[in-house]
Structure formats: C-alpha cells, structure tokens
Amino acid sequence: MSGLDWPGLMRAGMGRLGLRPAGFWRLTPAELVLMLGDPRAVAPLDRARLAELARAWPDAAPERTKED
Numbered sequence: 848m849s850g851l852d853w854p855g856l857m858r859a860g861m862g863r864l865g866l867r868p869a870g871f872w873r874l875t876p877a878e879l880v881l882m883l884g885d886p887r888a889v890a891p892l893d894r895a896r897l898a899e900l901a902r903a904w905p906d907a908a909p910e911r912t913k914e915d
Contacts, residue, residue: 859883 856879860871864882874882 857871860866860874860879860882861868866874871879
C-alpha cells in the first residue's frame, strides 16, 4: 500500500480540474496540491478583513520627544 489515495487524486485531477491523464501524471504532488487548493491554507487578505484589522489595531501616531 502506497499511502496515497490514487483513485481520489485521479478523480480530483482529471475530474475536478479537467486534466488529461498525461498532464495529471506529469504533475508533482506539490503542484497538484497547489492546483486543488490546500484546505488548511489561510484565505488571502481582502479589503473587508484589512479594514477589520485596522479598526482592531489602529496605527498610533509616534510620540514626540523634546528634540522633535
């Protein structure tokens, strides 16, 4: 037993991604994961999330010193 779910990977690559068999077999496992999207990956930061973070962690003006 190889430990890999080859039938499932083939369904995902050729079925879901629409790869032809030759293209599927030329991929490395890392390339296939990248194409399928890693379910553990964090979603990219969008404008709404950036605005939420800016409200939660506002930039403070630097404190002025006597030398300023």
